[in-house]
Amino acid sequence: MVRPQDRKFVTADPEKCIGCVVCEYACSMVNENTFNPNKSRIRAMRMGPLTNLAVTCRHCEDPACVAACPKDALSQEENSGIIRVDENACNGCGWCIAACQFGAMNMHPEKKVVFTCNSCTDNPDKEPQCVKWCPEEALTFVTAEQLAQKSRQKAVQNLFQTAETPK
């Protein structure tokens, strides 16, 4: 059994991400076999040339989207944290879309049901392809703990102004 703190999700480094949307195209390519950012499970925001970030599902603990669904169409996989959509139960009301603070829930333009990041578990690649394709290496597939460690390392490095790489 995977502990909740070991669940991995895709996250973008704000210092590296430039909003080039390669992730969106990679996502629609592997999950939908077409090129269409409207069918991507990750969306990049370019607010201005210096303000960019790609955002997708963070596999929250106690996810608001699941709680919000009036049709019980959403559930969270215990091991991976992935939000699964029962496409027969979902009626496309969009309450989960409103509930998600990250805008990670999307309405599928053809199926008319919601969809979100599956960490590429449903396609033959089995590992998140946005991470693999990101030209900036801004995307990583990490646990919350790994993110926290990275931030702590950086904070300490800044404090000591050291060039020593963490062991």
Next chain:
Amino acid sequence: MYAYAGKILRVDLTTGKISTEPLTEELAKQYIGGIGLGIKLLMDNSKPGTDAYDPDNPLIYMTGPLSGTMGPTGGNSYAVVSKSPATGGIGNGESHGFFGPDFKRAGYDAIIITGKAPKLSYLWIDDDKVQIMDAEHLKHFTVYQTDKTIRQELGDFYIRVSAIGEAGEKLCRFAAIINDEFRAIGRSGMGGVMGSKNLKAVAVRGTKDVNVADMPKFREFVKLIYERMKGPATKKYKTLGTPENVLVLNSLSALATRNWTNATFEGANKVSGEYLNEHYVKKIVGCATCGMRCDHIAVVPEGPYKGSISRLEFECLWSMGPLCGVDRLDAIIEAMRIVNEYGMDGISIGVVVAFAMDCYEHGVITKEQTDGIELNFGNAEALIAIIHKIGKREGWLGNALAEGVAKAAEIIGGDAYKYACHIKGLELPGYDLRTLKTAALGFSVSFRGACHLRNGAYSPDVKGKVNRFKIEAGRGKMITDESKMYNIIDSLIVCKFSRGTYYDGWKDLANYYTLATGIPMTVEEMALAGDRIENLARLFNIREGKGTRKNDTLPWKIKNVPVPDEGPAKGVCVNEEEFQVGLADYYASRGWSPEGIPTVEKLKEVGLGDLAYIAEKAEQGGN
């Protein structure tokens, strides 16, 4: 069809009539897309002698076959083709960013816009739903304000907008069309054509799929190109960026300074790529679906222009810097920012200001005529002040300069023509043609006027592959060969910065095309298409009276003012005799007559036999 949308949209702004028609596979294969197909549509949809600002002059928005795919740079592009108000011949520009893919996803390969809206309007393309919207409230808005306001009022952050600023509305002959804040259909005045149609912007939302013919192999191929983009072929763009050219050209006595008075700039170190990156560049970003990073976003940290922010490339840095004798990067960044707001070509504007400064220094225009601006070379405040006047067409001089240097010289009169550095009406880009003579020849024969991007003729000079101080036999073939490649690059609409990543050249590009479209394409067929496009563009220019030997010229200063700077280039300029030898060599390599007119045999060879009447008429002395 794969990759192509298979559909052309027609919009008549006068009547409001909107219709669509299919794009045939035959036409697609022959002209690829982008500027190739755009020039074909322009030829077929315009009458000879139509003025660029006549409502009947079509403004043609184009995607490329790769637009909307994840092909790096090819996926994010669009182009605009029309008759140019600067040259009276082919006008074209390509732009990347985020607009092109939505345009393709909306389901169109091309939009042919004709007529003139009764009042300022914008075109709103929401997949199949196309509407002409009121834009009176956007009058004189900057490009960015226009973009933001349209997205807000239509209620979708992801709507993409391609717009003109005040300069385009006021029919500036070098007005640009700009998308995504700073990506421009810059050259040849396409923004002016848009303004003449009372069209403020084109807004698109495309939600349809773009499918390629062979997804697994396409995926493999684009992955390869993305990987190559991390390597040496694009290193320059990701590090110092094109401003690296400042010191390179300066060391070659090829950095045109003070309106081609000097070929080196004493302030070069203060406006170099090295200085820019160290003191001003905050982040290097890029376009949608691209593995390169070239947009150097510069921010002014202090001084009178504190907080000013703009993307800066070599050409515009040069035109508003060394060419105007200005050595202050803070002022150049501010100048670039306002040029983007007004929506003007960042190359032409600098050449226009430098021309005015040259006239002022020589007493051809007076302080009274500049409304009190001391328009001396090197005056950064004057540069900013005159850009505002040109953008608004304010005052006698601002109004005259908005016409571009060729027409402004006629308005100013006297010796002004000597300082007007243009070819066919388009201002010269950032190379001193006196010391880069392959470039001189290549720029003079380019179909959109003075342009470094129609055949890249500066490259053999700068790389030392030829004796750059001489024009001799053999240069014609170099220019001819490269022009075919450049035409294909602009028809696929892949970014020219990516050209080094196609290690196998034509083979890579032909393969790329076939994997996306499923249309078989050999290397020979593609090269022939490149030649076809060049000949078609030449025929258009001939039809408009702008495309024969008499039009392939060089500016007065390039031929008459030897380089005064100490060094290997001292005393060099282009003499008429070598230039004429070069033209003859070029025409011969193209299969054109001594008058620079394609022969009937040549036209048949490239599949343009049906247009031979244009060439025959020109040979007989008509247009």
